[in-house]
Amino acid sequence: MRNRLFLWVPLALFAFFAGLAGYMLTQEKSQFVESTMIGEPLPDFALKPAFEGLPGAAKADFVGTKPRLLNIWASWCLPCIAEAPQLEALQAQGVEIIGIAIRDRPADVANFLTRYGNPYSRVGADDISEVQLAIGSSGVPETFVIDAAGVIRYQHIGDIREDDVALLLAELEKAR
Amino acid sequence: MIRAVLAFLAALLAMPLTAQDAMPPAPYAYNQLDDPRLEAEATALMHTLRCLKCQSQSIADSDAPMAGDMRHQVRSRILAGESPDQIRSWLIARYGDYVSYNPTVSATTWPLFAIPVVLILIVGAVLARRLGKRRSDAADGEPT
Numbered sequence: 001m002r003n004r005l006f007l008w009v010p011l012a013l014f015a016f017f018a019g020l021a022g023y024m025l026t027q028e029k030s031q032f033v034e035s036t037m038i039g040e041p042l043p044d045f046a047l048k049p050a051f052e053g054l055p056g057a058a059k060a061d062f063v064g065t066k067p068r069l070l071n072i073w074a075s076w077c078l079p080c081i082a083e084a085p086q087l088e089a090l091q092a093q094g095v096e097i098i099g100i101a102i103r104d105r106p107a108d109v110a111n112f113l114t115r116y117g118n119p120y121s122r123v124g125a126d127d128i129s130e131v132q133l134a135i136g137s138s139g140v141p142e143t144f145v146i147d148a149a150g151v152i153r154y155q156h157i158g159d160i161r162e163d164d165v166a167l168l169l170a171e172l173e174k175a176r
Numbered sequence: 177m178i179r180a181v182l183a184f185l186a187a188l189l190a191m192p193l194t195a196q197d198a199m200p201p202a203p204y205a206y207n208q209l210d211d212p213r214l215e216a217e218a219t220a221l222m223h224t225l226r227c228l229k230c231q232s233q234s235i236a237d238s239d240a241p242m243a244g245d246m247r248h249q250v251r252s253r254i255l256a257g258e259s260p261d262q263i264r265s266w267l268i269a270r271y272g273d274y275v276s277y278n279p280t281v282s283a284t285t286w287p288l289f290a291i292p293v294v295l296i297l298i299v300g301a302v303l304a305r306r307l308g309k310r311r312s313d314a315a316d317g318e319p320t
Contacts, residue, residue, distance in 0.1 A: 036272045041264050103199040103241055128202035129245035136270035138228035
C-alpha cells in the first residue's frame, strides 16, 4: 500500500511544476533593470553641452548645498515628451534638474526644448551612453535623486507621471 | 481619414527607431580591436553580457544602440588593459548579477547547483539498494 502511494510522487511533482509554470506565465514580469548604484557616489564625468543654450554637465555640478535631480532623456524618446510637464512642475517647486541627453544631436535637443519646455539648468551630451552605463541606468527616461554630496539616493525608471511628482519631492526631501 | 490616422500611428512607431540611429555609433561598437588576441578576449566577454534593452540577447548579438555602447565599453576597457573579470564586475556593480550570463553561486542561486548533486546522490542510493537487494535475493535463491 505504502509503495503504491510512492508511485504517485513523480506525477505529483510534475503536476506541481506544470502548475507553477502555468501560474508564473500569468504573472506580470517587470522589464526594468534597477541600478545597483543607489547609495554610491556619482562617477567622475564631464560632458560637453548638448546644445548651445545651456552649459554641459559634470559631477562637480551636483556637489553643493542641496539635492538635485539627474534626468536621463533624449529628444528621440517619446515618453520623455510625456514627462516634460512633470519636470516643469518640479522645476516650478524650486528643484534643480540637470539633464543628460543620450545619443542626441544639438539641433534636435534645442528643438525638443522649444517645443516641450525647458526645465533644465544644464544639459550634458552623452553620445556613447558612457555616463548612463556608469550610473547603472538602462534606458530613457530615468530620473535619479542626487544628494548635496553627489551620492545617488533614488532611481525613478520610466516617465514621471503626475502622481510621481510628490514621490520625487519626498525623495528629494529625504536626501537633504 | 482612417488612412491618415494609420499613417500617423505608423510614423509614431517609426520615430524612436530612426531617431536612435541618427547619431554615429560609438567608435568600438562595430569596429574590432586591432590586436586579434584582445579582440578574441573582448568577443568572448561580450557573448556573456546581457543586452539591457533586448533582454534575451547578449550585447554581441544585439543591434540596439545601447548594446553598441556597451560593446564600446568592453573593447575600450580591454584595450586599456582591464581584464574581462574586472569589466564584468564593473557592470555587475551597476546592474546586478542580471547583466551577466555567467552563473555564479550566490544566496539565491545555490539550489540550482545543489539540486542536481542531491538528485544524483538519491538515485545512487536507490540503485545501490535495489541492486544490492537483487544480488542478495539471487544469493538466497541459489540452491545450496
